[in-house]
Amino acid sequence: MKHLMNLTIKRIIMYAGLVLVCSIPAYYFVISLIWEFEMNEHNIILTEEAARHDRYVIILAVTTLTTLFFVFLLGGFILLNRSISRRLWQPFYESLDKIRNFDLTSGQQVIFDQTNISEFAELNISLEKLISGNISVYNQQKEFADNASHELQTPLAIIQSKLELLQQNVSLTDEQYNNIEDALHALSRVSRINKNLLMLAKIENSQYLEKERIDFSAFLQDAVILFKNYSDNKKIELQLNIIHEKIVEGNKILIEILINNLITNAIRHSGKHKKIIIKLTNDQLVIKNEGISSLHPGQLFRRFATASSGDSGTGLGLALAKQISARYNWKPGYHFEKGFHVFSIEF
Amino acid sequence: MKILIVEDEKELAESIGAYLSDEDYLCEFAYTYNDALEKIELYQYDCILLDIMLPGGNGIKILEELKSLKKHEGVIIISAKNSLEDKIKGLQIGADDYLSKPFHLSELAARVYSVIRRKNFNNLNIIEQNELMIDLFGKTVLVNNQEILLTKKEFDLLLYFISNKNKVISKSALAQHISGDIADMFDNYDFIYAHIKNLKKKLSDAGYGNYLKTLYGTGYKWDI
Numbered sequence A: 001m002k003h004l005m006n007l008t009i010k011r012i013i014m015y016a017g018l019v020l021v022c023s024i025p026a027y028y029f030v031i032s033l034i035w036e037f038e039m040n041e042h043n044i045i046l047t048e049e050a051a052r053h054d055r056y057v058i059i060l061a062v063t064t065l066t067t068l069f070f071v072f073l074l075g076g077f078i079l080l081n082r083s084i085s086r087r088l089w090q091p092f093y094e095s096l097d098k099i100r101n102f103d104l105t106s107g108q109q110v111i112f113d114q115t116n117i118s119e120f121a122e123l124n125i126s127l128e129k130l131i132s133g134n135i136s137v138y139n140q141q142k143e144f145a146d147n148a149s150h151e152l153q154t155p156l157a158i159i160q161s162k163l164e165l166l167q168q169n170v171s172l173t174d175e176q177y178n179n180i181e182d183a184l185h186a187l188s189r190v191s192r193i194n195k196n197l198l199m200l201a202k203i204e205n206s207q208y209l210e211k212e213r214i215d216f217s218a219f220l221q222d223a224v225i226l227f228k229n230y231s232d233n234k235k236i237e238l239q240l241n242i243i244h245e246k247i248v249e250g251n252k253i254l255i256e257i258l259i260n261n262l263i264t265n266a267i268r269h270s271g272k273h274k275k276i277i278i279k280l281t282n283d284q285l286v287i288k289n290e291g292i293s294s295l296h297p298g299q300l301f302r303r304f305a306t307a308s309s310g311d312s313g314t315g316l317g318l319a320l321a322k323q324i325s326a327r328y329n330w331k332p333g334y335h336f337e338k339g340f341h342v343f344s345i346e347f
Numbered sequence B: 001m002k003i004l005i006v007e008d009e010k011e012l013a014e015s016i017g018a019y020l021s022d023e024d025y026l027c028e029f030a031y032t033y034n035d036a037l038e039k040i041e042l043y044q045y046d047c048i049l050l051d052i053m054l055p056g057g058n059g060i061k062i063l064e065e066l067k068s069l070k071k072h073e074g075v076i077i078i079s080a081k082n083s084l085e086d087k088i089k090g091l092q093i094g095a096d097d098y099l100s101k102p103f104h105l106s107e108l109a110a111r112v113y114s115v116i117r118r119k120n121f122n123n124l125n126i127i128e129q130n131e132l133m134i135d136l137f138g139k140t141v142l143v144n145n146q147e148i149l150l151t152k153k154e155f156d157l158l159l160y161f162i163s164n165k166n167k168v169i170s171k172s173a174l175a176q177h178i179s180g181d182i183a184d185m186f187d188n189y190d191f192i193y194a195h196i197k198n199l200k201k202k203l204s205d206a207g208y209g210n211y212l213k214t215l216y217g218t219g220y221k222w223d224i
Helices: A004-042 A048-100 A118-167 A174-204 A216-226 A228-233 A252-268 A317-327 B010-020 B033-042 B059-068 B084-093 B105-119 B152-163 B171-179 B190-205
Strands: A212-215 A237-242 A247-250 A275-280 A284-290 A331-337 A340-346 B002-006 B026-030 B047-051 B074-079 B097-100 B126-129 B132-135 B140-143 B146-148 B168-170 B212-215 B219-222
Touching: A004 A048, A004 A118, A048 A118, A118 A174, A118 B010, A118 B105, A118 B168, A174 A317, A174 B168, A174 B171, A212 A216, A212 A252, A216 A228, A216 A237, A216 A252, A216 A275, A228 B190, A247 A252, A252 A275, A252 A284, A252 A317, A252 A340, A317 A331, B002 B010, B002 B033, B010 B026, B010 B105, B026 B033, B033 B059, B047 B059, B047 B105, B059 B074, B059 B084, B074 B084, B074 B105, B084 B097, B097 B105, B105 B152, B105 B171, B132 B152, B146 B190, B152 B171, B152 B190, B152 B219, B168 B171, B171 B190, B171 B219, B190 B212
Parallel strands: A237 A275, B002 B026, B002 B047, B047 B074, B074 B097
Antiparallel strands: A212 A247, A275 A284, A284 A340, A331 A340, B126 B132, B132 B140, B140 B146, B168 B219, B212 B219
């Protein structure tokens, strides 16, 4: 195991030493060359003028040599630094890449490659710890949602049955009956939220994996007929533009939920006598309903982001739609255009 | 008619029993797996309401046991586990219907009624009530021997009322019966009103007494 610092310094010192070692014979050779040349030229008679001349020659030679070795040293450092950096940071970039591709919802632990650089090894170990901690917290949370909604189911059923039994009481006043009815309404909303939470947990737990070829167009048509009671009730004008036999691979139940939730959303948030446009092409499904101003696109598909006490929604419909789209790598989108809320799913 | 309610939640079992018990139905209870096994071996029922998750065992096993005993009781699974696998498995083994919790008691009553009729359809496929006669098999309705034409939804509603006679039924239960889970998504049940109005008119035009009453403004009762 090596330290990051030591690894660079070691190489640089080694290279500098090498240059130094090479420079010693070079200096020796050049100086002795000058020495020999001067000896021959002046026949060992060292005049004052000759000595001054020699000094100049030696200074020149030494300067040249030093500059040359300096250039060697510098050039070498630069090259060395580059190649070392590239190799040195390689494990770092690999780890970075793995983190970038990490998906918490898949529950897959990230396995980092072995590295012999201690800093990176430590980083990888810490990351592994962090990620596995996150995964287990996420799983616990998922399990909690799953178990909680499951456990709620029975008491909800009991409350509902008791209230309905109470409604059978012959001596009820109108007010009492309607109070019970209101309680039942609220209860049905709780049940629905609960059901949707369970459904989300199930999708996240990778249930409903079985796939089949599905005629999306037919499913959409059926849904429109199913919802007719409700759209007619609001006197909504439905404008359909659905291509035939758009085939997708997917799970029947999930596709049904996706379509139902999007249509429900459009009908619920439409006023009377408004228009809803449903368009299916080969590439995308678009559902538009009339509106006044844009909603927050970032918030829309999040759980409970849009639920308000005023509407009967669960605040989970679009979150479910998003989750289902993600399962099939479809892209859900929202934008506001010419007085219409436009929800789309790109296949 | 004898009904066995196999349900470990006593409160829920009691509610179901209280709602169903009248001059037509007699309810018995089994709160555990072994209890239920003992009862089905000893007695004969017309309909069994079966919870899947029971202390001591799985309700599906009870269903298998019933089949191996060659008993022909109608079975309705009532489960908190709204899972498709359970539903398919239950129906494959021989359950007649599946209802996931929570449910409307009136919906359960309608299912029980329908299962019992189906099981014994030899003698029960004609329902007669005063001047009304319904042929379940041919899906025809006669008032004073004169046929009246109902839409499928009106026919469904009529059966729903008859299977819940003398009970107050809320609009939301009716809406859910007519359009399933979708009804849940909206708070508006106005369309039910139109169907009921039409049904009432058709029946009274043919001379059938005013048995379908509106109560408290939002509830209905088939008063017989």
